[in-house]
Amino acid sequence: MNISKYFSLQQMSEGVYAAISTPGTGSWANAGIIDIGGQTIIFDTFATPSAAKDLRSAAEELTGRKTSYVINSHEHIDHVHGNQVFSDAVIISTNQTRQQIAVRQPNFIEMVKKNTHYLDQMRNEMKRETNLAKRQETETLLGEYTAITNGADHSSLTLPSMTFKEKMIFHGTRRSAELITCGSCHSSSDSFLYLPEDRILFLADLMHIGCHADFRQGDIDNWINSLDKIKLLDARVVVSGHGKVGTAEDLTVMQNYLLDFKKLAYDCSQKDGTMENIHELDIPEAYKDYLVPSVFYSNLRFLLEKIA
Numbered sequence: 108m109n110i111s112k113y114f115s116l117q118q119m120s121e122g123v124y125a126a127i128s129t130p131g132t133g134s135w136a137n138a139g140i141i142d143i144g145g146q147t148i149i150f151d152t153f154a155t156p157s158a159a160k161d162l163r164s165a166a167e168e169l170t171g172r173k174t175s176y177v178i179n180s181h182e183h184i185d186h187v188h189g190n191q192v193f194s195d196a197v198i199i200s201t202n203q204t205r206q207q208i209a210v211r212q213p214n215f216i217e218m219v220k221k222n223t224h225y226l227d228q229m230r231n232e233m234k235r236e237t238n239l240a241k242r243q244e245t246e247t248l249l250g251e252y253t254a255i256t257n258g259a260d261h262s263s264l265t266l267p268s269m270t271f272k273e274k275m276i277f278h279g280t281r282r283s284a285e286l287i288t289c290g291s292c293h294s295s296s297d298s299f300l301y302l303p304e305d306r307i308l309f310l311a312d313l314m315h316i317g318c319h320a321d322f323r324q325g326d327i328d329n330w331i332n333s334l335d336k337i338k339l340l341d342a343r344v345v346v347s348g349h350g351k352v353g354t355a356e357d358l359t360v361m362q363n364y365l366l367d368f369k370k371l372a373y374d375c376s377q378k379d380g381t382m383e384n385i386h387e388l389d390i391p392e393a394y395k396d397y398l399v400p401s402v403f404y405s406n407l408r409f410l411l412e413k414i415a
Contacts, residue, residue, distance in 0.1 A: 109168075113158035114138070116165060117352055120305040122281060124169065125346045126162055131250025133258075134158040135185035136348050139309045140166045141302065143279025146175040149196070150300050150309045151348075152189030155254050156262065159189025176277065178286060179267055180311030181294040182207035184215050186348070188255070190265035199275065200267040201288050203296035212264055219252070219259050226253060240400050247398075289313070289337075292330035293322060299337070306343040313337070314361055316350030318398035323409045327365055334362045350398075367391065372410035385411070 113134040114126040122142030128134040139150030140162070147170045152159045166174055177193045179200040180186055187208055190198055200208070229249045236242040275286040282305060288298040293312040300309040312320065313333070322330060338358050345353045375388065389395075390403050397403070 109161075109164070111158075111161035111165065113153065113161050116140075119307055119344050119346075119352065120302075122170070123302065123305060123307055124165075125309075125352050126165070127351065128153070128349070131247040132158065133251060133254025135251045136183075136312070137346060137350075138162055138186075139300070139346060140169060141284060141300070141309075142170045142281060143277055143284055144281025146277065146279050147172055148277060148284060148300070149174050149177045149193060150346075151180050151186040151311060152177060152193060154185040154188050154251060155258050156189050156192050157254065157258055159192035162189065163192050178298065178300060179204055179208065180299065180309075180348070181297050182211055183294060183312070184212060184255075185251070186311060188212065188262065190267075191263045194265050197269055198265065198267040199269045199271060199286065201272070201296045201298060202270040204294075204298070205267045205270055207295055209264070209266055216259050216262050219256050223256060226256060240398075244399050244401060289333035290329055291326040292333050293320065293325045295324065297325070297333075301340055301342070303340075306341060307346070308337070308340065308342040308344065309346045310337070310348065312348035314345055314347040314350075314353065314357065315364075316347040316353045316357055316360075317396075318349050319394070319400065319402035319406070320349075320361070320364065321402050322365065322368075322406060327369065327410075331362055331365050334358055334365075364394065367393070368406060368410065372407055372414060375407065376411055376414045 113132045114128055117125045117127055124140040126138040128137050133155040135154035138153055141148040147166055149166060174193055174196045177196045177198045182204045229245055233242055233245040236245060273288060277284040282302055285301045286298060297313055299311060299313055342355050345357050347353060385408055386404055
């Protein structure tokens, strides 16, 4: 199989693969290839059509057929901007996700086209940054945004052609796959895919492993509660939206991260924490090595504003 610069493939069961994003290349988030037997499912489509083309090629080479279904887990561009590469497949999401893609994707691409100077700003920020973690974050984001900007003129809006409400089950000759939504958690509407015979979960951004998780556009309390329900599925493998492939134990780590954030924000507010001194706070030891440290402070600011 040809090796892609955008992702690496990790096989978790016969016919089931995680496409793990290579940071800074234009993929930006993890995706999945699932051969259910007679039909192929793609879980999320990366941040650029170029990365999605490699994903499609890999899926066709692995399964020997074209993709039947594509799932958009939520509306964020790093998970749906490759949709146009799969326009001949049935693209599925919740109705809320479809509505948000219709608005957010064109606005984002228009912003990218009009503000190419932001790439120079990021390059200058990276040169000035002395903190290694922050420099790494800026360098990765620069790579992602450069890839998106370079392909902006060839981008086209491709919306989901089918929506579902709560649960949708795919039946193949090899396995079944359950598409489930848990409402607003990380975004306005989050969905995940469960393979019961294999006990594999594709959680998209409901799961981050080794990097900070942004919850400013969702509902942190519902996210915490939803992870309790997901735990009942008794998965053995968990594919994150960002980071490596994990296990059921990572569900508790993710949940504790969210709970710790709520407590941290409350404690900070009780000690007269303000927007002005928020960056003086150290990231807790358990999360100090997580990627994308700027999200930590953005999350904390968001919660403090809600408490105020």
